Amino acid sequence: MEMVFPPGSTIGLLGGGQLGRMFAIAARRMGYRVHTFEPSPDSPAGQISDREFNGSYADWDLLEAFVRSVDVVTFEFENIPAQVVDRISRSKPVHPRSEVLHICQNREREKNFLRDHRYPHAPFAVISNQEELDAALDSIGAPAVLKSADFGYDGKGQQKIKQGDRFDYSRAPANRSVLEKWVSFDRELSVICARDAKGNVCLFPVSENVHSRQILDYSIVPARIDPAVQRLAQSMAKNIADDLDVVGLIAVEFFLTRGNELIVNELAPRPHNSGHYTFDACVTSQFEQQLRAVCGLPFGSPALLRPVVMVNLLGDLWHAGRQPDWGPVLNHPYAKLHLYGKLEGRPGRKMGHFCVLRETIEQALAEALQIKEELIT
Secondary structure, three states, rough: OOOOOOOOOOEEOOOOHHHHHHHHHHHHHOOOOEEEEEEOOOOOOOOOOOOOEEEOOOOOHHHHHHHHHOOOOEOOOOOOHHHHHHHHHHOOOOOOHHHHHHOOOEHHHHHHHHOEEEEEEEEEEEOOOHHHHHHHHHHOOOEEEEOOOOOOOOOOOEEEEEEOOOOOHHHHHOOOOEEEEEEOOOEEEEEEEEEOOOOEEEEEOEEEEEEEOOEEEEEOOOOOOOOOHHHHHHHHHHHHHHHHHHHOEEEEEEEEEOOOEEEEEEEOOOOHHHHHHHHHOOOOOOHHHHHHHHHHOOOOOOOOOOOOEEEEEEHHOOOEEEOOOOHHHHHOEEEEEEEEEOOOOOOOEEEEEEEEOOOOOOHHHHHHHHHHHHHHO
């Protein structure tokens, strides 16, 4: 039976990053209390929360105190031991369930799920030694990408192997890896799907994503794709959410090939960087939709209010520890600035983002890239 947690309830949040921060903002706005569990103090989410519990996920006494203080639990990133989520779920509802986390936090299990459910995916092989790598390269072919099986995001733990390369597996980032055939794609897309305990599903518009150094650079919504591709991507995201029995959010990343075929790349059972545009440009944001799903509330509309481009702000902009001059964003009447409250700007670290909302996607993109250029210079 679906449980309903009305405004005034306390939400437990595992993880204190920027996704949790924006979730907490959405929850606080609707009258919920938020308690965050996060190893590092003064986290982005902790700054917005009513209480921040700081400690290791191995500290069960602290975790138990956290669990006793909340009504329902969700999470904002995958790198939480699934057994911790499983143990918490014996005391309080946790959404999504630990099995979803277990599958999505490991590339081997995720790829096997896609293959077993016949979703289009890149050919792959699981690797644990040099012999298996050599055999897989013979069968799959190069170029290919070797990815650590566990805990990879923003391109971490990945190594491209080109035609003719001889890769020494002892230099691999992990003992167990997944080798994937390199996909020659036209563009990268993503869909965020919200699903509740009754199986109701709510789909956001498809985002077109541009990456730099394997980190999301900017997202364009609506994506510049054929409407049939948009419908297929949303349909696949819905089916994946159903097959995983997700309660909460799942983000599905796709490659769109030059032949207009969709290939599922990765899954994330949480809010997603490519969905940050929803905070400003949709009737209901991905963060509020996650809240509604885990609390048993009806979904809000995901309708796009106007075309939008979201640009990530990385720590590279912080020179010698100094805050950038935000004038280019703040002086633009259709730009919205979001900073995450992180204390130190390091290269490649996501420190914030901005969105530009305009009448056409061409106008939004041109102005967003102009602002980005001015911030860099």
